Amino acid sequence: QVQLVESGGGLVQAGGSLRLSCATSGRTFSTYDMGWFRQAPGKEREFVAAIRLSSGSPYYADSVRGRFTISRDSAKATVYLQMNSLKPEETAVYYCAGKESVGTGTIYWRNSYNYWGQGTQVTVSS
Numbered sequence: 001q002v003q004l005v006e007s008g009g010g011l012v013q014a015g016g017s018l019r020l021s022c023a024t025s026g027r028t029f030s031t032y033d034m035g036w037f038r039q040a041p042g043k044e045r046e047f048v049a050a051i052r053l054s055s056g057s058p059y060y061a062d063s064v065r066g067r068f069t070i071s072r073d074s075a076k077a078t079v080y081l082q083m084n085s086l087k088p089e090e091t092a093v094y095y096c097a098g099k100e101s102v103g104t105g106t107i108y109w110r111n112s113y114n115y116w117g118q119g120t121q122v123t124v125s126s
Contacts, residue, residue: 001027004096004097004098005096005117006021006094006118007023009121012125014088020036020096021079022034022036030053030054031053031102032098032100033104033107034096035110038093039119040091040093047110048081052107053101067086069081083122086124088124088125093122094119098113098115
């Protein structure tokens with residue numbers, strides 16, 4: 001079983017920055033893909049970014065590429081999402097998710113992930 005715990009959400013003004021953290025436990029850290037998704041009220045949960053832990057390869061949604069950076073600290077078994085130049089429309093609950101790298105679906109698809117954190121609220125004021 002994998003446990004994921006997000007932290008770092010909060011209230012920030014438009015144009016500001018936040019760093020989200022996802023602490024993992026329970027399985028071998030290096031064999032997983034870890035993703036960040038977000039869900040705004042009344043909308044579907046959407047892909048934001050992901051990282052293949054074995055290689056460190058990042059993947060981004062077009063809407064955040066160049067502003068968000070996903071990274072990992074293997075020693076701390078933690079994944080980070082640095083979010084810069086935040087926009088009010090990015091207000092949402094942000095979720096950390098995990099899946100095995102091999103034998104699962106695409107890294108971009110939320111249904112590929114079988115482990116989820118509880119979410120952390122990010123509010124961007126205009």
